[in-house]
Amino acid sequence: MIIDTENLRATELRLGLPGADEEAPAPAAPAPDRPARGCKRLMTETGSEESGSKIEISEDDRAPEARVASKAQVVGWPPIRANRKNVFQGRKAEAEAAGGGGGIYVKVSMDGAPYLRKIDLKLYKSYEQLREALEDMFKCFTSGDFSSVTVGGGGSNYAVAYEDKDGDWMLVGDVPWRMFMSSCKRLRIMRGSEAKGLSPNS
Amino acid sequence: MLENGDCDDGDDDRCSLNTCGIAQPNYRPAAASLVGLPPPFSDQVLENVLENVLCFLTCHRDRNAASLVCKSWFRAEAQTRLELFIGNCYAVSPARAIGRFRCIQSLVLKGKPRFADFNLVPLGWGARFSPWIAAMAPSYPSLQRICLKRMTVADADLVILATSFPSFRDLTLICCDGFTTAGLAAVAENCRHLRSLDLIENDVEDEDDDGVDWMSCFPPGKTCLESLVFDCVGCAVNLEALESLVARSPSLWRLRVNDYISVGRLFRLMARAPQLTHLGTGSFSSFDGEGDFGDSLESAFMASKSLVCISGFRDLAPEYLPSIYPVCANLISLNLSYALITTDQLKPVITRCHNLQTFWVLDSVLDEGLQMVAATCKNLRELRVFPLDATEDSEGSVSDVGLVAISEGCKKLQSILYFCQTMTNAAVIAMSNNCQDLVVFRLCIMGRHRPDHLTGEPMDEGFGAIVKNCKKLTRLAVSGLLTDKAFAYIGKYGKLVRTLSVAFAGNSDLGLRYVLEGCPKLQKLEIRDSPFGDTGLLSGIHHYYNMRFLWMSSCKVSLKGCKEVARRLPHMVVEVIRDRLEDDNSVAMEKLYMYRSLVGPRNDAPPFVKLL
Numbered sequence: 023m024i025i026d027t028e029n030l031r032a033t034e035l036r037l038g039l040p041g042a043d044e045e046a047p048a049p050a051a052p053a054p055d056r057p058a059r060g061c062k063r064l065m066t067e068t069g070s071e072e073s074g075s076k077i078e079i080s081e082d083d084r085a086p087e088a089r090v091a092s093k094a095q096v097v098g099w100p101p102i103r104a105n106r107k108n109v110f111q112g113r114k115a116e117a118e119a120a121g122g123g124g125g126i127y128v129k130v131s132m133d134g135a136p137y138l139r140k141i142d143l144k145l146y147k148s149y150e151q152l153r154e155a156l157e158d159m160f161k162c163f164t165s166g167d168f169s170s171v172t173v174g175g176g177g178s179n180y181a182v183a184y185e186d187k188d189g190d191w192m193l194v195g196d197v198p199w200r201m202f203m204s205s206c207k208r209l210r211i212m213r214g215s216e217a218k219g220l221s222p223n224s
Numbered sequence: 225m226l227e228n229g230d231c232d233d234g235d236d237d238r239c240s241l242n243t244c245g246i247a248q249p250n251y252r253p254a255a256a257s258l259v260g261l262p263p264p265f266s267d268q269v270l271e272n273v274l275e276n277v278l279c280f281l282t283c284h285r286d287r288n289a290a291s292l293v294c295k296s297w298f299r300a301e302a303q304t305r306l307e308l309f310i311g312n313c314y315a316v317s318p319a320r321a322i323g324r325f326r327c328i329q330s331l332v333l334k335g336k337p338r339f340a341d342f343n344l345v346p347l348g349w350g351a352r353f354s355p356w357i358a359a360m361a362p363s364y365p366s367l368q369r370i371c372l373k374r375m376t377v378a379d380a381d382l383v384i385l386a387t388s389f390p391s392f393r394d395l396t397l398i399c400c401d402g403f404t405t406a407g408l409a410a411v412a413e414n415c416r417h418l419r420s421l422d423l424i425e426n427d428v429e430d431e432d433d434d435g436v437d438w439m440s441c442f443p444p445g446k447t448c449l450e451s452l453v454f455d456c457v458g459c460a461v462n463l464e465a466l467e468s469l470v471a472r473s474p475s476l477w478r479l480r481v482n483d484y485i486s487v488g489r490l491f492r493l494m495a496r497a498p499q500l501t502h503l504g505t506g507s508f509s510s511f512d513g514e515g516d517f518g519d520s521l522e523s524a525f526m527a528s529k530s531l532v533c534i535s536g537f538r539d540l541a542p543e544y545l546p547s548i549y550p551v552c553a554n555l556i557s558l559n560l561s562y563a564l565i566t567t568d569q570l571k572p573v574i575t576r577c578h579n580l581q582t583f584w585v586l587d588s589v590l591d592e593g594l595q596m597v598a599a600t601c602k603n604l605r606e607l608r609v610f611p612l613d614a615t616e617d618s619e620g621s622v623s624d625v626g627l628v629a630i631s632e633g634c635k636k637l638q639s640i641l642y643f644c645q646t647m648t649n650a651a652v653i654a655m656s657n658n659c660q661d662l663v664v665f666r667l668c669i670m671g672r673h674r675p676d677h678l679t680g681e682p683m684d685e686g687f688g689a690i691v692k693n694c695k696k697l698t699r700l701a702v703s704g705l706l707t708d709k710a711f712a713y714i715g716k717y718g719k720l721v722r723t724l725s726v727a728f729a730g731n732s733d734l735g736l737r738y739v740l741e742g743c744p745k746l747q748k749l750e751i752r753d754s755p756f757g758d759t760g761l762l763s764g765i766h767h768y769y770n771m772r773f774l775w776m777s778s779c780k781v782s783l784k785g786c787k788e789v790a791r792r793l794p795h796m797v798v799e800v801i802r803d804r805l806e807d808d809n810s811v812a813m814e815k816l817y818m819y820r821s822l823v824g825p826r827n828d829a830p831p832f833v834k835l836l
Contacts, residue, residue: 098342098752099727100643100670102614103399105425105456109538109562110612129429138429139347159347 108140126203128184132160132211143203149195156182160211183210274300284309306330311772313351313375314797317823318359330369330394331360337775337817339750340374341399344777344815346801348830352402353377355828361388369394376400382407386414393419401427405435405459412441419475420451428457435459439466451478455504455536460484471496477530480504483538486511491524498527505536508544508563522547535559535584542569552576559584561610567592575600584608587621587643594626598633606639606664616671620645624652624677631655639664646677647704652686656693665690666701672728675705682706688713691721698745701725711735715742726751736760740767750775758785761816765792773819781816789818790836797821798836799829 108127126143139159146152182194184206194202194209278301281287291301307330310316335351353375360367367389377400385392392415397403405428411421430436439462442449447469454461461484470476470493477500479493485506494500510517521544525531531551540563552558555577560570561584570589577583580601585593587609597604607630609622622644628651630637637659647669655662667687675682683704691697691714698720702710706729714721715738722745730736736756739746740763749771757780768774768789783800790798801815825835 096616096672096753098339098344099672100611100614100616100668101342101727102611102643103341103425104343105427106561106610107614110564110614140429 104140111142126206128206128208130156130159130209130211133213133216135160135211141209143206148199149202152194153182156209156211179214180211181214181216183212184208185210271296271300275304278304282307303327308332310334312819312821313356314826315772315819315821315823318356320823322359322363326363327366328360328364329366330371331364331367332371332373333375334373335375337750337773338374338748339752339775339777344752346830346832349801349833350826350828350830351375352828353381353400357381357384357388361385365389366391368392369396371396371398372400373398374400376402377407378402379404379407379410383410386410389415391417393417394422395420396422396424397426398424399426404428404430405438405457408454408457409436409438409441412438413443416443417448418442419448420453420478421449422451422453423456424453426456428459430459437462437465439469442469445472447473448475449473450475451502452476453478453480453504455480455482455506457482463489467492467496473497474499476500478502478533480535481506483507483536486514487517487521487541487544488514491517491520494524494528499530500528501530502533503528503531503536505534505538507539508537509539509541518544518547522550526550529554531555533557533582537563540564545569545573548573549576553578555580557582561586561608564588564612566590567596571596577601578603580604582606584610586610586612588612589622591622591626591629594622595629595633598629601634602636604630604634604637607634607637608641609643610641611643611670614643614670616645618645618670624648624650627651628654631658635659636661638662641666641668641701643668643670645669645671646674647683647686648678649676649681649683649686649689650678652683653689656686656689660694661696662690662694663696664699665694665697666699666725667703668701669704671704673705682710684710684713688717691717695720697721699723702729703727704729707731708735708738711738715739718743720745722746723748724750726754728753730754730756733757733760733763737763740764744770746770747772749773751777751779753778755780758782758788761785762788765789768793768796768818769820771820773817775815775817777815779816786816786818787836795820795822795824797825800834800836802832802834 111127127140128143129138129140131138141155141159143152146155183191184194184202185191185208186205187207191210197205274297278287278290281290284307287301287305291298302324303326305325306328308321308325308328309332310321311334313333313335333353333356335353336345336349339345340349351374353372361384365388368391370385370392371394375397377397379402382403385395387410395411395415395418403426408421408423408428411418435457442465449469450473452469452473461482463485466481466485467489470479476497479497479500479502481490481493481504483506485493487505487508487510490505490508494503525547528551532554533556534548534551535558537560542565545565549572552573553576556579558573558577558580559582560573564586565588567590570585570593574580574583574593574596578600581603583597583601583604583606585597585608594609597607609626611618612621613619622642624644624647627642627644627647630640631651631654635658638661640655640659640662641664644667647667652667655665669683676686683702683706687700687702687706687710691700697718700714700718700721700723702714702725708731711730711734714724718724718739719742721743724739724743724746726749733756735754736751737760739749740760744767746767747770750773752775756776761776761781762785764774786798786800789796796818797820798816798818801817829835
């Protein structure tokens with residue numbers, strides 16, 4: 023597998039051991055291994071029970087401006103329809119000529135739900151926030167809860183998987199948040215029972 | 225019908241379709257004995273006359289009024305109404321509507337509250353079209369037109385629609401969701417007399433990006449297609465099929481394509497439909513590797529002598545903009561709100577548009593651009609200025625300067641939607657004085673609670689002047705820092721106001737009371753994030769049955785207050801929409817949505833909706 027150096031630079035993580043060291047993931051290791059090493063953990067592996075995903079990335083990344091604004095984003099304000107907002111996200115980034123301005127929109131589908139939604143990953147700073155947003159968005163279709171959604175398989179009603187840049191489906195929560203954001207192309211909420219032992223070619 | 229993809233909830237009459245049918249004669253068998261009775265058939269004569277007169281009443285409000293005169297009029301009106309307008313799909317049930325109106329040819333049906341557009345209504349809330357189409361399919365064989373707004377329409381519903389009505393002609397879907405290109409294919413294939421397929425601002429998202437090739441599903445040979453609007457469809461279409469369709473549709477006068485069509489394709493479409501009056505371009509640029517089409521495009525526009533309305537302009541490549549110069553002088557309507565253009569790029573376009581009446585634009589043209597509009601477009605009736613950067617903290621692009629300029633140059637203005645970061649009372653007051661014809665005034669100061677940036681005062685006086693001076697005003701949206709005083713003004717002067725949108729405004733319950741007690745025509749009231757509580761809510765008890773709906777979210781209303789309303793007004797449906805299922809007993813409520821209904825609480829409410 024090719025090491026994605028851009029991803030590495032973007033994340034600049036110092037979790038666990040530095041990049042130069044070889045390290046195989048221990049079954050219950052709290053710190054997730056970086057898949058850029060070349061060993062992607064695909065859907066079939068539901069090993070890691072502890073969610074390493076909860077680690078907050080606190081160091082500043084490349085987008086210091088409005089993202090750290092004092093006002094929280096208010097839902098539905100200003101009152102512009104989403105399709106209109108979406109059109110100019112990328113454009114704005116070009117116009118500003120400063121990186122990091124655009125949103126990252128990915129489709130979210132849920133098994134059994136009749137239609138898709140799109141969300142902007144840039145609105146969330148952690149898996150927890152993402153989980154809450156997804157729960158909110160799709161709650162009408164679920165009687166269960168998403169509380170263990172960041173943990174793959176075992177025990178949870180639903181699991182969230184994402185398709186990465188290479189087209190592989192991975193369980194959400196395996197990699198640090200920033201890395202996830204840059205590699206996630208779309209999301210899929212599936213029943214927990216299906217998440218176990220799912221082939222990579224889902 | 226609606227121009228420019230208008231999503232305005234304000235003017236229901238514009239949604240109304242003009243049909244005038246022939247009343248059915250009401251023959252009955254002769255009476256057996258006539259002695260001592262009034263002349264035979266006299267009551268029938270009256271009804272016959274009545275029906276023949278009623279057929280000239282097309283506006284649903286007039287017909288509603290006529291139906292209240294007496295039972296005879298009620299019956300006659302019900303039997304002859306051809307167009308059914310239902311502003312809230314939950315106010316009445318399909319069975320009940322069908323029971324009263326037996327020969328409907330055209331239906332307008334609206335579902336979710338407008339704040340659903342801004343993600344304030346959770347997915348799955350309701351407004352499904354399925355029960356309606358299931359009931360109508362066997363009952364309205366002559367149905368010709370359906371217009372749906374903010375409904376959830378499934379592909380299966382479209383299949384039923386396409387196969388149940390032999391005379392079906394016009395389908396308009398506005399801000400709907402739930403369907404894909406498969407549903408469109410069913411309509412294209414089965415509606416043999418289709419005149420218009422207008423898809424306006426819907427969420428059409430197929431699972432895979434390709435979707436179904438619905439464009440190829442139209443029947444071969446000449447069609448009677450007059451209007452095809454699909455700019456919101458998010459999949460590629462079969463370009464050859466589209467071209468062929470356009471070429472064999474001689475009656476086509478409106479075509480709005482999606483952004484999978486580049487200029488390379490557009491000029492060919494235009495060449496096949498020189499009779500077009502309304503054009504929505506797709507991507508106004510060349511795709512990679514396509515080459516330059518400037519000359520072809522310009523020729524195409526020069527040949528389109530009938531064009532009066534242009535929209536689209538997605539992904540605009542500025543070098544293509546000059547190709548529309550030849551038609552600017554004829555334009556009545558121009559929608560550049562998806563085009564990122566500067567003041568300089570706007571100038572040669574707008575200075576040619578002397579006849580423009582409707583103009584939608586992005587604030588990237590700045591106040592200067594608006595000054596140009598004011599200088600040239602003396603007949604402007606409707607202006608919408610959208611923000612390129614729709615966040616609170618962005619740098620303002622347009623301001624009070626632009627607003628004043630417009631008010632001074634465009635005195636015939638009737639409708640304005642203006643997004644800005646800050647505003648002044650003086651500018652708004654100027655507009656209220658200059659534009660006496662204003663019917664719709666929607667000002668969105670994106671910075672919440674922003675005062676007048678010159679004086680530091682609340683924006684009360686500005687909005688007060690609007691309601692006071694613009695005597696025809698029926699729709700108002702307020703913003704900025706506002707105290708109860710603003711609402712006092714609205715209550716005092718806003719006697720014709722039907723639709724009011726409030727966000728982050730007011731100080732106390734008094735504000736809400738002023739409005740509910742002072743505005744007798746109020747139909748639609750949507751409020752968010754304002755400090756109005758139970759006292760304010762209860763002050764409208766006398767009026768709620770006259771309204772279409774009330775929406776209040778993130779206000780200070782409590783469950784107790786809502787229950788009180790429900791108790792005192794048995795025909796109101798009071799919905800409490802919760803964001804989190806576990807917040808059952810919390811004091812402050814998330815969302816309240818209430819509306820009058822003839823059929824009581826709905827039976828399709830999802831678990832997060834509590835019906836009181």
